[in-house]
Amino acid sequence: MAGERILVVEDEDAQRLVYCEELKAAGYECVGASGAQEAEEILSKETFDLVVLDLNMPRVSGLELLPRIHELHPGLVVVIHTAYSSYQENFVTWLADAFVTKDPDPQVLVDTVKDLLEKSRQGQKEA
């Protein structure tokens, strides 16, 4: 399991830092992107097992990025990570594999990521 790659798309510097550190501490390899454009560039050059996507970002929002990820990188696991639970009502977010409302405790995100990657591995094994 170790060495699975995660891209954290988060415009808030402090948060991106904290989430990356927590995910690294959990044994993953983590790259941060401060916006949607940067994330796209990184995704086109490198391969990831999972993307943590913030929705409310300046210029291009996560809601615009999500369908493109789905199109360009089918099968890539996406976790939406936002402070606004109301985004769940937007059907675009249903493309994602999980929807996590930002919690004061970063562990919630780490647990969700662990869970999804576990399932993803099992799915690949079965296939």
Added chain:
Amino acid sequence: MRMSERTLFEQDIGSLVEQWLLQMESRGWPRERLEPFLSVGVQVFADLVTILSQSDWRENAFSALRIWRFLADQMNLTLKEKTDLFLSLRDYVVTVLKERLSDEEEARRRVEETWKEGLLRLAERAEVAAESARRRYEALFRQSPDPCLLMELNKRMTVVETNEAIRKLTGYAAEELIGRSAVPLIAEEWRDAFQNSLSELKATGFVHLEELWLQHKDGSRFPVQATGLQLLLDGHPMGLWTFRGSSLIRQIQERLMHQMTEATAELKTALERERYRARQTALIAQIAARALTAFNEQAVYDVAAEALREHLEIYDVALFSVDKEKGELVLRAHSGAYQRLMEEGYRQALSEGLVGFAARTGQPVVVNDVTQDPRYLQAGEEEKATLSEMVVPIKVQGEVVGVVDLHSERKDAFDEEDLNLAKTIADQMALAIEAIRHYERVQMFRELNQQIVESLPDAVALLDEKFRVVAVNDAFCWRICQRAREFVLGVSWQEVIPQDFQTSLEKTFNLTLDQVVSAALTENREFFLPEIPFRDIWMDLRVIPVRGATRKRVMLYVRDASLRVRRIYQLQNVMEIGQAMEGTTDIDRLLYAILTAATAGPGLGFNRAFLFLYDRAENVLKPALAVGPLTAEEAYATWASLAAERKTLTDFLSASVDMDRIYNTPIMQRVRPIKIALEDDNLLVESLTRRQLIRITNPISNEKIPESLRGVLTEHEAVCVPLVVQEEPIGIILADNPFSGHPITDESLNLLRVFTASASVAIRNAQLIRDLKDSLAREQEMKQKLDLASRLAAIGDMATRIAHDLRNPLVSISSLARQVQRRVSDLNMVQRNIGLIVDEVTRLERALKDLLDFAVPKASFLAPLNLAEVIKELAEVYRPGAQVAGVELVTELPLDGALVLADRHQIERVFFNLWNNAVEAMPEGGRLTVRLWSDHQNVYVSISDTGQGIPPEQINDVFKPFFTTRKNGTGLGLAICKSIVDEHGGSLTVESELGKGTTFLIRLPIFRS
């Protein structure tokens, strides 16, 4: 019940009532006695049937019947007649009611029950009335000294009441008579006569019998005079008889006759003695009176001759005048034998004959035998028989102007008495001639005057100093005195000038005519008393003293000022109405003002007025408002109360009105459903389309009046006036006088025309203003909705922004803090995270400051303020509360007049906040000092407490939003203060020393105008 239904119902009832009336007529009831039922009976009948057909009929039926009974009472019917009337009605009510109830038995039962109750009460009432009348007459009887007898007017002549005096006259005591027939009291052969007199009594209400013989209890008979008077006691005709013994009357008459005969005999001789003198006196009086009315000298001679001929037929009379120029006497008049001479124009030289002598000398001549007197001259054949002649000169102011010449065919015909008589006659003639000569001199002038006075349209009368009318013109006689000239001349003005004119003068000027005339006479002052109301007109009275050479007179000059007064009054009214209307843009109020002006007594004074407005959308005329009573009863009640209030038009117009009430008056309810389509052919539409005022005669049956309206109008004339502004139809006003019955005069129509012109404009204006107001209100409403929507949108925006701005830093802070919590030993990370947290907090602060800027209103009412004064006033308010908390507030405020430009409300907020903080910083009490000073650029205020002070590490945070040391503090107070002071271009700083206290310093720039 709907209108049409009701009308139909009433029509049915109308024909039923008509049938009933016919039946009553056939039973001998005169039509005119039933008239009241015809006019109001239908309504009452309809009400009664309506009530009886309802389930609660029992409670109300009797009150309806009572109206009927009231009508019957008004008609002075007897109990029997009333009963007859009621019973006959019953079947008709049943006829209608069974149709309505569809149950004949029930209808009959309800009617029977109601009627039984009604009749019972009717009878009770009659008994009560009879009882009170009986008591009244009983008292009357007892007091009467004359023998009286009250009896029923029937064949039996039952005695109902009598008195003590009748016992003295007839020997019968009252109790022997009451309840029995009066017949035995009348002597047998007089009974028929008495019985006959009863029918006269019934017919005329009064009968007097010069002679009637009564029979005493002891059998003797005696004559009396009897007077009968018919009384109606609750409808029962009664005869009240009083008797007077005739023997006594006869005695008195005889005694009087005797006394008169004696006195007459004595007088008779004296009368005879006087008769002769009286005859002479009469002659003189006649001459005098006639001469005075003569208008020229010839007439004086004529009347004198005529009078002499009438009274002294035994003499021949010739009257001569002196022609001084020719030295001749001219025969002017005669009686007796001188017709021929007269026709010849007989003249005789002054030098000749007895007449010439008398004329020359001025002395009277009596010759009782002309044959013996050389002076005698026989003028012609006619004087051949003359034996005696007497000539008396007629002298005016010592000059002989003529002679009276009397001839007799007897010798010694004239005695001294005759001479005196002749002299007197001559004197009278002289007076008359003098008067005439004088009169003739002034005649010219006078006639001229008279003509002027007569031709004046104004009334003129001349009064002498005794207030008698000495001259007057036709106008005065007829218009003021309302009698012919001969009944005015010579009479005191008090008798000829009508009392109501005098009263009106007194009321208007607080002066009596007497006072005015006296003052005019004594003070020689002219009086002008304008606009005295007199009957239906107004009079200007001028009292002008006229000073002659010898006497004072006063002229009354009365001019009809009605036209002027009315014009002024009308103009005033129209102006008042105009003003009231101009000032009224509230359309309801305006319509009411218009109709009030049309109907109020001081206004146009119509009984009722209806205002229909043109509805463009439906192309109909709709009733907007109706003012006035619906029924005559309501009219009289209204007028009585109005008369008592004595209101002016302005009072009416300015009185506060309850429009709800106005729109719910009976008349308004009646006309509300009416709609008049403009396509219809009727007078109202015609009036509006032709823009013409139309008089409507007999509107109630006028084919060209909408049927719905005919029921409201009456047979009295109505008038319809169009309201038009610039060819645009506004509506119509309909007015009539159904209750006063006053005719609609041309004058009131003219006034109505003028009035409606301004009313139209006012209504149009009010309509326009109403439309304008409506659209403004709609616009306002839209604007408010828009405002609300945009505010909501703004709030939504703001909420999102706040959420985003606050949420993200909070999420970051909490994540960073959790990391620290979990791996507290990783010092590098802890240090870095705390740095990041501080950054995030700074972000939060910035967000909150923005929020505050948004939330705290900007300084919007800037004005130059004297801070010292503001603080002084605030301190007075604040000090008591501080004292309760154990804090002493001390102010040091030099009143140097330095001003700052500030929003007072916000500045006060700053002070309160700082003072509150100070007080809270001194939980054990202390002193709060407020100092003010200024330099050439700034005003400074320091606020110092003696509290525990702020720790140095916090001192920089105190102004930060949400910074608080108190458990329940919001941390916004100082932030807001700072933000306000900053907004004003000033600064707020703090210094504190732990344990000693804190001082806040406010600096604001000085304002220089």
